[in-house]
Amino acid sequence: MTTVTTIPDTAHGHGDHDHAHAMPHGWRRWLFATNHKDIGTMYLVFALTNLFAGGTMALLIRLELFQPGLQFLRPEFFNQLTTMHGLIMVFGAIMPAFVGFANLMIPLQIGASDMAFARMNNFSFWIMPVAGMLLFGSFLAPGGATAAGWTLYAPLSVQMGPGMDMTIFAIHLMGASSIMGSINIIVTILNMRAPGLSLMKMPMFCWTWLITAYLLIAVMPVLAGAITMLLTDRHFGTSFFSAAGGGDPVMYQHIFWFFGHPEVYIMILPAFGIVSEVIPTFARKKLFGYSSMVYATSSIAILSFIVWAHHMFATGMPVTGQLFFMYATMLIAVPTGVKVFNWIATMWKGSLTFETPMLWAIGFIFVFTLGGFTGLICAMAPIDIGIQDTYYVVAHFHYVLVAGSLFAMFSGFYYWAPKWTGYMVNETRGKVHFWSSMIFFNLTFFPMHFLGLAGMPRRYADYPVQFADFNAVASIGALGFGLSQLYFLLAVVLPTYRGGKKAEAQAWEGAEGLEWTIPSPAPFHTFETPPVIK
């Protein structure tokens, strides 16, 4: 789209620039980016970098755990790795990647020319590399990075060295970035939809991000509170979490998990949104139960606020507390199940093809549901007493976060990459990536269910010899999974940006939605005149 519009382009502040010169070049294009496509791309590159960094840490962990005994790493460093692997994957990989997808796709899907606050968008992104450097830099602090687990429980985290303070600062920055990003997303979705595009006509991906953005605004400040209290306990003489001073270590857990539980829904709802876009396209059938899906997503979001203490069943809550949190947690299974059924009903009697995005989406449903079942099992407080802090929990959350969030992101990448790059992604290579990821993922994490039931605790640098075989299998699986992602980068992502079969505007036969009405690759400026939806 290179026609010059006669309507002043105030959303971008370009004034009366000729569009042939409107796109900046060189480093300024990126440092001063206000274009949602550029910012979205930067978020995805940042997230992929962190995926490999966190993944390397995971491989080091699995290397040490390959055999019983301490072979390569000292236990204190091992726990720095487990902590940073968690923080980097959650805050550096998954969350920024979903924000990247939001930036790239929301304006296109609602027919908006860009995000509502383009300059704040730039600031939201550029905070992240600074925060990332602080987080990584903490390895070099005296005493190394914090080794208190990504959950940073007091009083252990109060004992940690300066690496902990760097982490606290980094998390504050990332939280600010998320909050600003969420404000941007909410205002964009509520105010900048094309005329005629009512909320109940908008793509599910936008709905899930709208809801996720509200969750982020509600809970990131709570995390900020928790880590600030940690900071003052560490350096300014407070005793929020120290019994000796009248405080309570368990209060940290309450505050953290009040953030933490909605956080995991923040990490999965956009994934649900992506899958809800992909499945109808490759089933050539509209999403089944659109309004149900909206209500189910909203119920999940609201329920996510009242279940946090299911992470604390072993802390010594009174009976009423255990029961309430058990019941509330089990309730979340209901709307989640509704979503799974609606996806399958979308496939049912469709006209299915199985290109790579569809493989990932179907794979997601299969493996995420397994994770959902183990979550339901963890929700049963008596069972949780047996598996809390064991590898069963590690298996559960990796199933929902890796096989859930990450696989959905891969689905979204393969789905929308033609729109971003203008080229179709090589199908064979996509399938290699999918099948090797699926196989190695399950090889890595399925044995962990057995390890957890048998009693192997988490965050252990060494373990009784009877756990050796399953640990060895998991380590081999992890290596394969990691190599599959390297294959993704080198054999799929980089070549796709360089060339391939040209993509149509509507790259997929069954695709519907405003993003498929513009050329592939999407021009720098799109929807400068909003389309009218009937």
Place this chain on the structure above:
Amino acid sequence: MKLQRTFTLCFAGILGFLLSPLSYAYNDMPGGPAVRQLNFAAPVTKIMEDIHWLHWFMMIICTVIFVVVFGAMLYSILKHRKSLGHKAASFHESTTVEIIWTVIPLLIVIGMALPATKTVVAMKDTTNADITIKAIGYQWKWGYEYIKGEGEGINFLSTLSTPREQINNLEEKSNTYLMEVDNEVVVPVNKKIRVITTADDVIHAWTVQGFGVKQDAIPGFVRDAWFKAEKIGTYRGQCSELCGKEHAFMPIVVKVVSDADYSTWVSAKKKELAALAEDPSKTYTLEELKDRGAKVYAANCSVCHQPNGKGGGAFPALDGDKVVNGPKEGQYQVLLKGKNAMPSWARLSDTELAAVMTFTRNSWSNHTGEVIQPSDFVAARASIK
């Protein structure tokens, strides 16, 4: 293509190297995990039987739901393909269906919650215990105090007894690797034991899988749990809340014995503790203190400061250290109050502290010739508040 070939070759090589350890044969741990164990530990208490039952109940329901739901999806994948010529239908909503598949799962979930509720309530009822034992989590060992019931007054520390050589791969690992201690908790069979948990420094967690018990040990707070073991035997668990670098090295071992054996153990243990209870007014020779000190050092200090006193990373070398070679007050301060990452060791007895301080001041290249007596620590405790 070349890239793919290279990947395959690298991968095959790595796989070959990695598969080698699977040939080691280990046996099941008595009272602990079995090799390649797939399910929970065998239940030793009624509560654990309930937990086993609940878990099978959940597994069966989830498997049935899985088969039905993914059966439908698989059917759809096979039959509703464009390549088979299947044309897409146009339905995209049905309120009836939505209600059905909301209500049925809701009923299933309520059905699951009912038996679980019974067990939760039972697990929380710690009243009317026969024996009460306090478990205190330390970085990185457990302390036990028998505070009520037969055995009252017994207290001891329970430390990992796996030799460091096994951990550092210099020796073959035993079948109770990492789940063996010097002093086991002993309880009588078929008696309700209430375990009160607390901690001295950070949060730990006390657990024995076979009993179905897990309870966080929180510094400055007391929590409790209970179990009634119905089988004689030795049962094991591991600390279950990240507590620092030796989190993996502070296991729990509980020996369940008959009533008669328990009474025998109680009197024997009381005698043993009385003998060990040291008179802090006793004086010892340099050699006696160094001998004792070497043992205390190996059990408590060498983990961070290394057996050769050279430390490493964040842990200073004691060999040639200025506090160790300097005025005694400096070292009393560090031992009794801790410093930075080093916790306070005030819980050791005066004799143990005197011994280890004498040992450090007269070992490696330190030759102060100083002898610290237990009474010195009595005085130090009084003056250092």
